[in-house]
Amino acid sequence: MSRLLEVEDLQVSFKTYGGEVKAVRGVDFYLNQGEVLAVVGESGCGKSVTAQSIMGLLPKKVSRIKGGSVTFEGEEILGLPKKQMQAIKGSKIGLISQDPMTSLNPTMMVGKQIAEVIKKHTDIAKNQIKVRVIELLAMVGLPNPEQRYSQYPHELSGGMRQRVLIAMAISCDPQLIIADEPTTALDVTIQAQILDLLKDLQKSLDTSIMIITHDLGVVAEVAQRVAVMYAGVIVESGTVEEIFENPDHPYTWGLLNSIPKYGSGEKDRLIPIQGSPPDLFAPPTGCPFAARCEYAMEICVQEMPDKKRTSETHHARCWLNDPRAPLVKDLISAGRAE
Amino acid sequence: MYIIKRFFTMLVTIWVITTLTFIIMHSIPGDPFASDADVLPEEVLENMRAKYNLDEPLPVQYLLYLKNLVMLDLGPSIQSETRDVNTLIADGFPASALLGIQSLVIALIFGLILGIVAALNHNGIIDYLSMAFAIIGISIPSFILAPLLIKYFAVDWGLFPVASWGTWLHTVLPSLALATAPLAIVARFMRSSMLEVMNQNYIKTADAKGLSTTGIVIKHGVRNALIPVISFIGPLAAFLLTGTFVIEKIFAIPGIGKYFVDSIFNRDFPVILGTTIFFSTILIITLFLVDISYRIVDPRIKLTSKGD
Amino acid sequence: MIERSNDNVLFRPIDRSRFNQEELVRPSLSQWKETVLKIVKNKLAVLGLILLVVITFFAIFGPHMVSYSYSDQSLTTRNLPPSSDHWFGTDALGRDMWARTWYGARISLTIGVAAAVIDLILGLLVGGISGYMAGRGKIGDRVDSILMRIVEILYGIPYLLVVILLLVVMEPGLWTIILALSITGWVGMARIVRGQILQLKEQEYVSAAQKLGTPHRKIIWRHLFPNMIGIIIVNLTFTIPQAIFAESFLSFIGLGVQAPIASWGTMANDALGVILTGQWWRLFFPGFLISLTMFAFNVFGDGLQDALDPQAKD
Numbered sequence: 001m002s003r004l005l006e007v008e009d010l011q012v013s014f015k016t017y018g019g020e021v022k023a024v025r026g027v028d029f030y031l032n033q034g035e036v037l038a039v040v041g042e043s044g045c046g047k048s049v050t051a052q053s054i055m056g057l058l059p060k061k062v063s064r065i066k067g068g069s070v071t072f073e074g075e076e077i078l079g080l081p082k083k084q085m086q087a088i089k090g091s092k093i094g095l096i097s098q099d100p101m102t103s104l105n106p107t108m109m110v111g112k113q114i115a116e117v118i119k120k121h122t123d124i125a126k127n128q129i130k131v132r133v134i135e136l137l138a139m140v141g142l143p144n145p146e147q148r149y150s151q152y153p154h155e156l157s158g159g160m161r162q163r164v165l166i167a168m169a170i171s172c173d174p175q176l177i178i179a180d181e182p183t184t185a186l187d188v189t190i191q192a193q194i195l196d197l198l199k200d201l202q203k204s205l206d207t208s209i210m211i212i213t214h215d216l217g218v219v220a221e222v223a224q225r226v227a228v229m230y231a232g233v234i235v236e237s238g239t240v241e242e243i244f245e246n247p248d249h250p251y252t253w254g255l256l257n258s259i260p261k262y263g264s265g266e267k268d269r270l271i272p273i274q275g276s277p278p279d280l281f282a283p284p285t286g287c288p289f290a291a292r293c294e295y296a297m298e299i300c301v302q303e304m305p306d307k308k309r310t311s312e313t314h315h316a317r318c319w320l321n322d323p324r325a326p327l328v329k330d331l332i333s334a335g336r337a338e
Numbered sequence: 339m340y341i342i343k344r345f346f347t348m349l350v351t352i353w354v355i356t357t358l359t360f361i362i363m364h365s366i367p368g369d370p371f372a373s374d375a376d377v378l379p380e381e382v383l384e385n386m387r388a389k390y391n392l393d394e395p396l397p398v399q400y401l402l403y404l405k406n407l408v409m410l411d412l413g414p415s416i417q418s419e420t421r422d423v424n425t426l427i428a429d430g431f432p433a434s435a436l437l438g439i440q441s442l443v444i445a446l447i448f449g450l451i452l453g454i455v456a457a458l459n460h461n462g463i464i465d466y467l468s469m470a471f472a473i474i475g476i477s478i479p480s481f482i483l484a485p486l487l488i489k490y491f492a493v494d495w496g497l498f499p500v501a502s503w504g505t506w507l508h509t510v511l512p513s514l515a516l517a518t519a520p521l522a523i524v525a526r527f528m529r530s531s532m533l534e535v536m537n538q539n540y541i542k543t544a545d546a547k548g549l550s551t552t553g554i555v556i557k558h559g560v561r562n563a564l565i566p567v568i569s570f571i572g573p574l575a576a577f578l579l580t581g582t583f584v585i586e587k588i589f590a591i592p593g594i595g596k597y598f599v600d601s602i603f604n605r606d607f608p609v610i611l612g613t614t615i616f617f618s619t620i621l622i623i624t625l626f627l628v629d630i631s632y633r634i635v636d637p638r639i640k641l642t643s644k645g646d
Numbered sequence: 647m648i649e650r651s652n653d654n655v656l657f658r659p660i661d662r663s664r665f666n667q668e669e670l671v672r673p674s675l676s677q678w679k680e681t682v683l684k685i686v687k688n689k690l691a692v693l694g695l696i697l698l699v700v701i702t703f704f705a706i707f708g709p710h711m712v713s714y715s716y717s718d719q720s721l722t723t724r725n726l727p728p729s730s731d732h733w734f735g736t737d738a739l740g741r742d743m744w745a746r747t748w749y750g751a752r753i754s755l756t757i758g759v760a761a762a763v764i765d766l767i768l769g770l771l772v773g774g775i776s777g778y779m780a781g782r783g784k785i786g787d788r789v790d791s792i793l794m795r796i797v798e799i800l801y802g803i804p805y806l807l808v809v810i811l812l813l814v815v816m817e818p819g820l821w822t823i824i825l826a827l828s829i830t831g832w833v834g835m836a837r838i839v840r841g842q843i844l845q846l847k848e849q850e851y852v853s854a855a856q857k858l859g860t861p862h863r864k865i866i867w868r869h870l871f872p873n874m875i876g877i878i879i880v881n882l883t884f885t886i887p888q889a890i891f892a893e894s895f896l897s898f899i900g901l902g903v904q905a906p907i908a909s910w911g912t913m914a915n916d917a918l919g920v921i922l923t924g925q926w927w928r929l930f931f932p933g934f935l936i937s938l939t940m941f942a943f944n945v946f947g948d949g950l951q952d953a954l955d956p957q958a959k960d
């Protein structure tokens with residue numbers, strides 16, 4: 001498997017009235033060809049900002065990439081000239097955005113909005129573009145694709161709009177699809193359909209997907225690997241099995257505890273993580289999760305833990321994995337975890 | 339259906355303003371011929387009163403006026419024996435319409451360009467300069483600006499004729515004087531509309547599609563930002579219309595605006611009544627057309643629903 | 647760097663109570679303080695406010711600073727340019743322009759403020775009743791729809807034309823102008839107030855208060871009014887200059903205050919003929935002051951609007 005995308009030590013800040021928001025503070029992850037990577041984390045932890053930095057979509061005036069690199073197909077694409085980046089966006093990397101309700105131009109027919117991408121990146125003959133768009137609309141499971149072509153976004157439901165956005169993202173056979181919470185804004189039954197669609201498309205088109213979500217159920221369903229993000233850093237990453245069966249970070253434990261488990265005989269409680277993420281204006285010097293961590297130690301507030309490798313694919317940033325740290329079960333028996 | 343409903347509202351509005359105008363005009367105590375009463379014999383006065391239907395009771399006068407109005411007859415003038423209100427309007431309309439439309443076009447084209455450029459240069463030097471220009475343009479009333487234009491461009495530098503009407507050169511200064519404030523208003527309006535649109539998610543989508551910046555700005559930005567501006571043309575037309583009163587007066591342009599101001603000065607009530615109704619009708623029709631075209635341009639609003 | 651010898655200490659569980667203390671909440675300013683701060687930060691808005699204060703100051707004290715009154719005519723001092731004696735020069739009747747200009751400021755500001763306040767009261771009444779009654783059973787909806795039908799029709803009438811008509815038939819004067827301006831001016835305010843109330847009524851706390859049977863008066867004063875003050879003030883900063891502008895426009899076409907009373911509009915009208923003869927001060931002072939007042943209100947109003955807009959960009 002070859003590397004398709006590699007993000008290293010990405011740092012992004014925003015200028016705001018209140019000062020500098022350090023939204024992304026050294027993010028590392030990679031994505032192999034044909035793989036589905038899920039990036040999970042609470043709202044506001046910097047998932048969308050990471051995705052936007054990869055695609056060069058950050059608002060230029062207020063944002064600043066402070067460091068790091070993004071390598072796509074072996075080429076550095078961070079800070080690529082506008083023209084070259086435009087050739088990649090929409091053609092090699094497709095984006096499915098977080099909010100289908102507002103992500104389509106309300107005064108342009110949806111078909112035209114897809115046709116635009118094809119016209120820009122391919123040399124399909126003009127009269128064939130519409131045929132191709134209708135084909136795409138059918139592919140993403142929209143009924144009556146011919147009629148849909150000339151409808152406006154407000155005439156479609158949220159799920160249909162998301163399908164249109166998916167059609168748009170896959171219209172030029174991209175190597176990578178970045179799906180930013182593709183199901184968050186939809187209701188449950190539609191969520192499942194959209195996920196199935198993404199899974200099918202990934203197989204049939206043989207692309208890679210970076211799917212952003214805060215729903216571990218989604219992760220288990222579609223992804224092979226997971227990166228857990230917290231307050232602008234990846235705190236743990238690994239294969240789905242590693243993360244679900246052998247998580248190394250208390251934040252991941254918390255996330256796993258907060259999904260409802262079915263079929264385990266008794267009704268498990270849903271345990272939300274107490275507290276809220278740190279202020280990104282002045283992020284703590286130590287581990288950002290320390291303040292909410294039941295196992296926090298003195299060192300956690302003083303120094304950011306390094307990436308610690310437990311397998312070829314499994315990394316975590318947590319002092320508990322340090323050999324000097326006490327065992328977690330001792331901490332628990334000491335009455336720490338209630 | 340919306341258009342029909344809207345059309346009837348328009349008719350009602352025109353009727354209300356006609357009635358209102360009529361009542362206001364006839365609430366003045368006294369006789370418009372009072373000043374002539376000393377010099378003219380009683381029979382002549384009677385004749386004149388009959389000519390203007392003043393010998394009838396008020397409700398009858400009102401109905402007669404409405405009847406004539408439906409037949410597009412606005413009645414005679416008191417000041418002028420030969421020219422009734424219809425002739426007056428027919429005389430003045432071409433000049434006023436040219437002036438108004440020319441100014442509207444100037445205001446829209448340059449206002450839109452200025453607003454778009456400013457928005458794209460948000461918080462940059464061009465943005466500040468355009469907005470400085472806009473705020474100054476809004477602050478200076480046209481009746482202050484017009485004399486200044488005359489003084490410099492016509493008298494001191496001799497670039498344009500001082501006043502009056504005739505060639506196209508005559509139209510330049512009045513059009514500029516009339517267009518400046520609306521231009522500034524359009525620029526500000528377009529700028530904020532454009533800023534709002536460029537912040538929308540679908541602009542990000544367009545960016546993610548790899549479209550060129552110009553493509554994004556024109557096809558997705560400007561097109562959407564223009565829609566609210568359309569609804570703004572109505573008030574703009576009203577603004578221009580009242581503007582013509584002073585501009586035509588200052589530049590001595592033989593338009594309806596000038597006749598209107600003159601008739602106010604002479605207290606020529608039939609002319610005031612007639613021109614007011616004419617102006618209101620034009621404006622109300624403009625508002626109607628703007629409203630309809632707004633609904634046609636914006637696919638989100640259906641012509642069939644009310645959708646306020 | 648961390649002292650490695652302290653490892654045992656460092657890897658000891660932390661006393662978690664300290665987080666609670668550290669969890670300093672960002673001092674949340676009250677909405678009013680925040681608004682004021684935002685305005686103060688906006689230099690243009692501050693400039694506007696200062697200009698308004700200065701203009702008001704001179705409108706009050708300006709005429710008393712010279713020994714001439716605004717109406718004193720003098721054959722010997724006609725058309726004098728500005729000098730140490732007549733700071734703004736004199737007009738064709740030998741009247742002191744300084745006294746006239748600031749007296750005109752008084753007139754213009756009075757008209758602007760009075761018309762705007764009357765608009766506000768009428769608008770609050772009609773818009774308030776309409777918005778409050780909407781959705782309260784059959785009668786409520788009926789009241790709302792009748793009021794709104796009236797407003798809708800009045801809104802379609804070009805208001806300056808009506809004002810002109812009224813002025814043609816009424817006795818000219820200060821209060822006539824104010825009356826004429828406010829007869830038509832309240833419609834816009836009524837629409838805004840109604841829209842605002844309908845929006846607020848959707849809010850949970852208001853509907854909860856209604857369900858709990860809180861008396862109407864209390865709901866209006868506790869919940870509705872405080873939340874509308876912002877938009878009302880912003881609207882005032884736009885209706886006042888509008889009225890001032892309308893007054894100068896009307897004076898200019900001969901329907902404003904009558905001589906010898908001065909207003910900026912009548913002074914500009916008087917000066918029309920003489921601008922070409924080089925008596926620039928006749929047009930300059932009233933013209934400049936109208937423009938400056940418009941400018942001041944506009945930038946201050948803009949600043950206020952931005953400050954009150956919770957999602958203000960930039």
Ligand SMILES: Nc1ncnc2c1ncn2[C@@H]1O[C@H](COP(=O)(O)OP(=O)(O)OP(=O)(O)O)[C@@H](O)[C@H]1O
Nearest residue numbers: 014016021023042043044045046047048049050280
């Ligand atoms: N344009 C911006 N200006 C200022 N701050 C921003 C901007 N965009 C994002 N941020 C900040 O960056 C942080 C991360 O935002 P981001 O949108 O990446 O969160 P997210 O993980 O995608 O959350 P969600 O799950 O809600 O989508 C947030 O604290 C946010 O306030």
Ligand SMILES: [Mg+2]
Nearest residue numbers: 047048098180
């Ligand atoms: Mg997001």
